[in-house]
Amino acid sequence: MAALLQNPDLQFVLWTLVKIVVILFGLLGVVSYLTFAERKIAGHMQARTGPNRVGPFGLIQPIADVLKLFFKEEFIPAGANKVIFHIAPMLAVIPALVSFSVIPIGPGFIVTDLNVGLLLFLAMSSIGVYAITLAGWSSNNKYALLGGLRSSAQMISYELAMGLSTVGVLLLAGSLSLVDIVHAQQKMWFVVQQPLAFVIFMITAFAETNRAPFDLPEAEAELVAGFHTEYSSMKWGLFFLGEYANMITISSIAVTLFLGGWNGPWLPDSLKFLWYFAKLGALIFFFMWVRWTFPRLRYDQLMHLGWKVLLPLALLNVVVTGCSLYWVLNR
């Protein structure tokens, strides 16, 4: 047994598994309380109190919600493609959790420092399109299909602008590894040098997570509930989980790329992760704030914004960053 534990391969696997379990369960716990936070914030923005009946200040509410979800009837429509109907909710959660593995939470605290970490995030966000598209198609429901088609068009269009908006940061940091990008921001956050890219990234982040004002795939006024009309019980819960996990992941990427990651004054290295959590919390609050403030875009406005405004601006940002970097380096 002791000899087996000396095996470097096994040690690596065990240590990685421990980190994965810690981050996974931490993330799931945070997600359930984010739903509570969202309801509280929404309540106070609309001059209500929000949930306050279950436990002190309503703090047990998420647990009650999850229990209720587990005991709901699981319903599968008659004409549905059953296998794909089951796979789609899993696809909604897994990519968000996978891309969390390359996010540096604190100095040295990361599941794996991949040298193409940013590309892994982009790859996973493009895999995430399948969840909604397949959910919409396999439900055999016209509203779900329309929601699925809308979402794939929306996510493909905004992925381009999102990818291009990160190029400026890559040029400045000179690396695709998120750890190196955080280290490159010790003196100055990239949001100072790349304000345009930050704005574009945040707008595309709303579109990629299908949050308001880009929640056309589930526009309840026209599509009932969009792609998850036919989903019930924990399968619906997985879509909900996926949305919040995606929100956390994409906010973490924004913190890492533009807001300096765990960099911050005063705290010693072992506590620097608190800075990361503070920035993450601020961005997630921003997500909720926007959701309860702005009206939904119309479909042609969405396409117009993505293709004719954000994409050219992101390209311009790449050109300007490249030219100024060349000028600075060869002065």
Added chain:
Amino acid sequence: MIPILFAAFAAILVVSSLLVILHRNPVTSALFLVLAFCALAGIYLLLRAEFIGMVQVIVYAGAIMVLFLFVVMYLNLGHDIEGGVHIAVRRGLGWILGTVLVAEGVLLFSRGWGPGPVVPEGVLPPPGNAQAIGLLLYSRYLFPFEITSMVLLVAMVGAIVIARGRSASAPRPEGRGAARERGTATPGATPDAPGPGRGVPS
């Protein structure tokens, strides 16, 4: 460790590639092709070509296959039911080409030919191969790189011209947003011109 992972990825790749051509439902076939691309990306990762692996997922699994799936779903293709002379000719051609391919494979294996020059063991590419690929692309292979981008640009322009030609001659009955917008938009400029070029519906 690595041989086990390679065997796993290779098995997934072979099985899902077979299911792409053997499965009757086009949507399921497309999904197995996505799985095949992901398994291939895994093999690239094992070869320490992280950049190629990730680009494989982003471009093939994430962009091209989504558009494929999109078209299949949009046309609502059911089971592949065909008959008559066409299918007979196609089947015959398939059998002939398949036999030739198998014969080639048998010939190669019987002569014990290796698959080209093998990279010597122990020489691993330096970490950060994205830089290496970038340097090569923009220096030694600059001309092919630019030619490729020109080809893609021509394809894009062609798609836009085809899409605009159709919408200018006859108003599309299915274009909900486009048809309603025509009164307010400038003539000839559809509000969603880039959309149809990439297979994105208006």
